[in-house]
Every structure is written in structure tokens, then in C-alpha cells.
Amino acid sequence: MSSPAIRVRFAPSPTGYLHVGGGRTALFNWLFVKKYGGTFVLRIEDTDKERSTDDNTRSILEGLKWLGLDWDEGPYLQSDGVEHHKRVARELLAQGKAYRSFATAADLEAQRKRADSEKRPWQRDAPSRALSAEESDARAAKGEPFTIRFLVPGGEGATVFEDGVYGTQERKHKDTEDFALLRPDGSPLYNFVVVCDDIHMQISHVIRGQDHLSNTHKQILLYEALGQKPPVFAHLPLINAPDRSKLSKRKHGEVVSVTTYRDKGFIPEAFRNFLALIGWSSGTDQEFFTTEELIEAFSLSGVSRGNAIVNFSETDPRQWTDRKALHLNAEHMNKMPLQNLLPMVEAELKGADLWDESWTEGGNRREWFQNAVDLLRPRIITLKDFSGAGRAYFDQTYDIDSAAVEKNIDKDPNLRPWLVELSGRFKGLPDFTKETAEGELRQLADELGIKAGLLINGSRTVITGVSVGPPLFDLLACLGQETVVARLARAETFGREPTSRLEV
RNA sequence: GACCCUGUAGUGCAGCGGUUAGCACGUCGCCCUUUCAAGGCGAAGAUCGAGGGUUCGAAUCCCUCCAGGGUUACCA
Numbered sequence: 001m002s003s004p005a006i007r008v009r010f011a012p013s014p015t016g017y018l019h020v021g022g023g024r025t026a027l028f029n030w031l032f033v034k035k036y037g038g039t040f041v042l043r044i045e046d047t048d049k050e051r052s053t054d055d056n057t058r059s060i061l062e063g064l065k066w067l068g069l070d071w072d073e074g075p076y077l078q079s080d081g082v083e084h085h086k087r088v089a090r091e092l093l094a095q096g097k098a099y100r101s102f103a104t105a106a107d108l109e110a111q112r113k114r115a116d117s118e119k120r121p122w123q124r125d126a127p128s129r130a131l132s133a134e135e136s137d138a139r140a141a142k143g144e145p146f147t148i149r150f151l152v153p154g155g156e157g158a159t160v161f162e163d164g165v166y167g168t169q170e171r172k173h174k175d176t177e178d179f180a181l182l183r184p185d186g187s188p189l190y191n192f193v194v195v196c197d198d199i200h201m202q203i204s205h206v207i208r209g210q211d212h213l214s215n216t217h218k219q220i221l222l223y224e225a226l227g228q229k230p231p232v233f234a235h236l237p238l239i240n241a242p243d244r245s246k247l248s249k250r251k252h253g254e255v256v257s258v259t260t261y262r263d264k265g266f267i268p269e270a271f272r273n274f275l276a277l278i279g280w281s282s283g284t285d286q287e288f289f290t291t292e293e294l295i296e297a298f299s300l301s302g303v304s305r306g307n308a309i310v311n312f313s314e315t316d317p318r319q320w321t322d323r324k325a326l327h328l329n330a331e332h333m334n335k336m337p338l339q340n341l342l343p344m345v346e347a348e349l350k351g352a353d354l355w356d357e358s359w360t361e362g363g364n365r366r367e368w369f370q371n372a373v374d375l376l377r378p379r380i381i382t383l384k385d386f387s388g389a390g391r392a393y394f395d396q397t398y399d400i401d402s403a404a405v406e407k408n409i410d411k412d413p414n415l416r417p418w419l420v421e422l423s424g425r426f427k428g429l430p431d432f433t434k435e436t437a438e439g440e441l442r443q444l445a446d447e448l449g450i451k452a453g454l455l456i457n458g459s460r461t462v463i464t465g466v467s468v469g470p471p472l473f474d475l476l477a478c479l480g481q482e483t484v485v486a487r488l489a490r491a492e493t494f495g496r497e498p499t500s501r502l503e504v
Numbered sequence: 505g506a507c508c509c510u511g512u513a514g515u516g517c518a519g520c521g522g523u524u525a526g527c528a529c530g531u532c533g534c535c536c537u538u539u540c541a542a543g544g545c546g547a548a549g550a551u552c553g554a555g556g557g558u559u560c561g562a563a564u565c566c567c568u569c570c571a572g573g574g575u576u577a578c579c580a
Contacts (some may be wrong), residue, residue, distance in 0.1 A: 013580045034535085048579055105578075121506045121576065147578055166509070175507050183578040190580045214508055218506035237510080237573095244572060274516095277528085285527045304510095304517070307573055309513040324516065324529040334542090379542040389541090408539080410511050431543080453538030460539060468540035497529095 006038025007204045012043040014056035018063030019247055021239045022259045024275045029207050031071045031298040041201055042074035047193055063258035068268045078193055083502055085188040085196050088146050089181045097180055100136045100146040101125040124178035145184040152176050161219045164234030164300045171217040180216050195222040203231050210235040234300050237279045238307040250399040255312050255321050265382030270332035274325040278308045288331055330381045337373055345373050345386050350388035354394045373471045374476055392464040397501050404467035405495035408457040415458050416491045422455060423488030432481035434473045462494050463487045
């Protein structure tokens, strides 16, 4: 009664880094296994020796690890199975289910050209196909090079399968070409190896990109020829660039690479959330998903069929990737348990060489660190912002946004001296808290007959270098009297250098 | 060219014979008693690719066309 074990695989080819489409495919396989139970196999499809590199393999593994998509078996190298692949091909040949194609590259080109001029598609190497077994054997024995091609059954037959996403798919044999199994040098080709390996690894569900939807018919033919039951297939819509073309690093740059998101301060859970939303919907209005919720809600039936676009801009840095991805990252950072965020911020600060040992677990400033992160996170988009816009919280050196200086300080020539005055007032406070600091600032504003906002915005700019950030009095309490007083004290010259340095 | 897939706001998705065609991101505006790329509220934005049918009634079913994508490799 029990159905065969669920075994899925992610099978990238190391002809490039892990791109977002590959990441999404891996994620869906992973979610499928987490939801229904089963084994996730990782297989590296390195049959194209020309284009495969170890570097690419490493970067794919790195991307998967960062995404948190752990596999149960592998990584297997497809190339490790070539002897097996060759054996299977020879069997097919011996059984008359495949044939030797002696056509040279030039022959093939001529055949295709002729087919083209006759307005029909090239389907098979007819001359080779017509060879008797004896002739074929003889020519092979003579050392004539050949490709082994699958012999697609003739007649009115068709392959039919039920795709988990696209529904019933049918293709007539006459529309399927005699695809190659083995190159003249004996190395196996994709459509053939996948089937060999998926059989060998007892894969039960093949979840992959829609670019393989048409290939599936060939593969099913292979399963039948090999006397095997095909797995369940489910194809995912493709992810394209804003110009509707395929995402490519050469054309679209770093946005397409998964590791870019890591390097730009994304949180894995947020990126998983974003990836899941491309081409899939829970059927409800929910879009913010923790990974547990994602697993719970995931289903192949929620996968859509139309190709999607990652909406990024190559000219606007604020939109270097899809805004929704950025938004989800901000939302996850803001909503996740603070304790889960802390280690990521720590790693980011360490990477930027801003880490202070007193902030570590058990350190005497640990609590301060937690508060600072908590204060900062509502308006932060990526982890990079902790060391970027939020740098003034963690270091005495920070960049100054000249637009902020212009807007919040230079708009009133008296402001600089007033801020220095404020510094002095703060210095005199016996108990420096959010409340006392606010009281002092407002009182000074009253005395000067100016709006408190003037001092508020000016202070923020001098203290953090930027015009936006947490409410000022929270910021003051967080940084503490000493730092606030010192930073405000040099308001007179603030902004003359692009970077503020303070020796404390 | 052939075969196949897809076509709902700028983008991602809902809706699957009867809705003022929903949601999210983005955009714009207002509010938060003067920060903001934060939060709250609201608005604009879609003749449901086009044209024909079927039906009392169609985004939803059928046909044709158009557009985009995939496959058509001794790439994967």
C-alpha cells in the first residue's frame, strides 16, 4: 500500500555559478522533501567537460549552503558514471533501440539544410538509420567514428505524461527527433545521462525548470526503452530579466547570482521567501513566510505556469534587485527573533572590521549591542546597512552625507554654535537618559526661540552623519552621554571632511 | 520554419461561469503635533493580449490570430 520512497534531486551543471533560477529550483525540491518527507539528492551534471569547472561546482555548493538548502545525498558527480552510461548505450544499441549515426558534422549540416529547404524539421539521420546491423557493425569495426542515436519509434504513437504543473503533455513520435546518446568519443549526452542517473538513483519526482518540458518526451522514450517506470515530472516556470530575456551573468551582471545576495547583506530566510513567491502562491493573501510556514504551505499545485520576471534596474542602485526581495529582507530582519539576527549582524560587523569584543555573548556591552541592533533594525534593509548607514552606532568613524549637512545644518548659520551649546548642556546632565536629554534639548530650543526640530535634525546629522535613522532621543540614549557630547562638540567644523573621525 | 508552453495593473501572484476583477511590492498623497528609505491611513493604476463564438451572463469554456518563452546541439 505504501508508495515508493520520495527521492528528488537538484542537478545543476557546473557551467556557471548558482543563479536565481537554479536557486529557486533547488528551493522547490527542498520544500517538497521537507513537506512530504523523502531524500534530497544533489548531483552535479558535469558531462560537458569543456565548460564545467571545479570553481563553478564550489560556488554552487556555496550558494546552496548559504541558502540553507541542505541535501541528504551527494554531491554525486555525473561524470563518475560514464562507464555505466556507455554500457547502457551499448545495450540499447544491441537491442536495436538505438543506432550508430555515421553522419559527420558536415553530413548533418547538409541533412538539416535540405530538411529546411523542404520546410520540414530535421528528425533523424536517415542514411545511417537505414543501415543493416551487419553494415553498421562493419563500418564501426573499420574504425569509422559514429554517434549513437536513440531510435525513436515510428508510426502514429506518442508519449504522454502528466506534468505536476503543466498537466497532460503529449507529443507525437513523429515530432521527436533521434537525439544523440553518445558522442563519437564515447562521452554521453544530457538527455541520456539524466535518465540513466535518475533511474540509478531511484528518483521519484523530477522538479526542474520548464526549459526541460520538451525534453521530457525524449526522456520518457528512454525510460520505456529501458523498461523503467518514469518518475513524476513537475516543471517550474522560468525566471527572466526585465527585458524578458533569459537571465545571464554576462548580460545582466551580478543580480543573477545567488551569492550576490549573500554578499549584499540578504538574510537566507528572506531570500527563500522571495524565491518562493516567484512562480508560486499559497492561494491565500499571505506573502510573508517564515521557512516553517513555507514548508507547511508549499504545494506543487500552487505553482503557476507563466514565466516570471525579476524586476531589477541596472541604473538605479536602490533597485539593484527586485524591490520585493529588498522589502521582504527588511521585513524578515524586523520580524525575526532578535537572537537570530544578532549573529548575522555580528558577522557583518566583523567583516567590516567594526566588531568590539565587549559585544560578544557574555561581554559587558552585550546588552548595549542588542539594544542598538533592535533600535536600528526597523529601518534597515540589508545587513550591510548595519556597517553602512548604521556605522555611527558601532564606530567613531563614519561617512558624512553632504546632502544631510546641507539640509539639516547649513540651512541656518547659527545652528553649528547652537549644537555646540547643546553639547555643553548635555555634558552638564548628571543623569543622561532619553527623557532628560529630550528635556534639555527642548529647553534650549525654547530659550533660543527656535523650533526643537532644528536641533533634533541637526543633532542627528552631526551624530550619525545621515539625515535618517531612529528617533533622536532613542539614538542619544543608545550612544550614551560621552559619545553624544563629544560628537556634538565639534559641530562647528562638522562636514568639512567627508568622513567624521573622533578620537576617544 | 516545426513542435510545445504561457499571456490578469510597472513587477510578483489571487480569482477558474455571475465580484464595484482582489492581494503584495513599487508609485503618489495625507497623518505620525518637525528625521526617515520606518509606522498608520488612503489614492491612482487592468477595456483580464486581440478578434470571433458558446451562454441569460465569460478574465473564467471553444476557435482564430498576435505576442513572449522553451525545444528543435556530437550544451545542459
